[in-house]
Amino acid sequence: MKRREILGAAGGVAVLAMPGIVRAQQPITLNGAVQFNDDHVFTRALVRFEELVKQYYNRPVNFVLHKNSSLGLEKQYFEYMAQGRAVDYGIVSPAHMSTFSRAAPFVDAPFLFRDLAHWNRVLDADLFAPVAQEVERRARVMLIGYAGGGVRNIFANRTASTLAELRGLKVRVQGAPIWSRAFTAVGMSPTVIAYNEVYNAIQNNVIEAGENEAAGVESMRFFEVAPNLLMTEHAITIRPICFAKQVFDRLPRELQEAVRRAGREAGVFGRQAESTEDSQKLDQLERAGRLRRIAFNERPQMLRAVEPVMMTYAREIDAEAIMTRINAITA
Template sequence: MRKAFTLFVSLVLTGSLVLLGCQSTTPQAQQASSTTVLRLANVSPVGDVRDLECKKFADLVSQKTGGKVKVEVFSGGTLGDWRETIEGLKAKSVQVVLESVGTLDAYDKYADIEAVPFLIKDSDHYSKVWNGDIGKEILETVGSNAGFQLMGPAYRGARYVTSKKKVASVNDLKGLKIRVPNIAVYVKTWEQLGASPTPMAFTEIYTALQQGTVDAQENPLSENWNSAFYEVCPYLIGTKHIYGTDVFIMDREYFKSLDPEVQAAIQEAANEAASWRTQEVLKTEKDYLDKFKSKGITYVEVNRDEFVQKLGDFVGQHFPHLKPWADKITQL
């Protein structure tokens, strides 16, 4: 009996040591084989071209990393509005956000360049800016100053106003309550044009229009359509005051902590997804105009020069730090 008991104790101790050994190595083995998950936030509705770009980015990242990195897409503002999700990058609750360059104005004043009104003339001019040296300089400067990695500049489309009141000239803007993003350049633009800008989260716009809290709002055509603003606004105004640029935004420190191969894969995926979206938006802008008209919406084309004249030396007066970039862009 004593020999049997001694053998039993020996077996138990041996088993315990084996288990301890397994436990000490298992986390390392798991870490080596684990999948990195990136949560990607976007406020636009599911089905919007923004949402589709996010999903394309997710597929490309998975392909380029051999499945080592998985991107989970959360569209429709399910993780919060754009300001909350950008703040979440630093808190590590979100790893990627798809948003316009201008939304980073709270982190770096040079981000305002993307929202300067009537700075870009058309889609060809847009391409020269954001696919050229000045675009690379803007993304690197803003990203470095703000502590973010900015990748994949994508054409978001020209911004149009949807309104409950007809706006045929700049004089019709007087007192118009228009929803704008909570970005300094947007607020100052519409103030100087004579309107009454009201900063508000994107997810609150439809209800605000429906209840009369605001009379108008402005966004790219795809977002105007997919948010069904035609249901509450009988007028679509072709101001085309901004040719917007979205980028994939990551916390710079977190991005740099990833393996170099993963960083390169994410950068490549961002550029390819952005290129796809740019072409898609260019192809569909006219289609969206036709869709609005099919809903009985009245489309109003305005005189761009009239608006430009009303703004005067907008950059020099309100945002002089942007003037060197603005001058370069104007001369392209």
């Protein structure tokens, strides 16, 4: 009798000592977050990520994607992932990673790429790998793919087609210091305002303009308060697909492999979709009378004005070698 009790107790201890086995029988649930609705390309890229993970893992895994900023904004998503809670994956602007990596905002800096062909070559060459490694080491957030591809222009409540006409324009920019410094070098008056407050700020004449790609202009309806799109083409977006490292480390090895592979491919999907749809969205908005594109005639002069600022910034954040390699790439 005592022997059976001892064996039974030992068996119970063995089960308790192997919680991973018990948990492994339950489907894993991963929580994502995005600021936008179903139609936005960022949402579609994350849905594609989900589909690919399920395809490559080929075992039960659940995804819950929280849309329309229901869990806050991208800055909060990144903080949650760094803490290993609430959000497991999402798309986040590199500007929100600056607390952990001084070089992170450089990934999405203005005036960095000549055109889409140059942008694609840079991403294919994986020149931002040192930045991704630093973010993972210090923030415990992995950059598993690169979406983006929208060409950013200035939406404004007045027109401007030359540097002289841009002078003094009160424009909202992202929080990373390089954005304010670069736009100041061009002669504008940049200010940092939360993304979800831009519409009201223009409506109430706090600012005159913002800057975004076509998908953002459309989804946030910025054209209602700033119908002039100044075609400065000052940036091409890079939006990393992020994954919480603390969560990743707890996943089965096969699921880890699926996440890495799906992240890369979902990023390519997002880039192709956004770069293809960018001009199409602008065409549709212009035909509907919601905005009008204003040709900007002095882009080369604008780039020359910003070049010293960009080089100084690259030196400050130890990204000079990356910038040199970016400038050396021909397309």
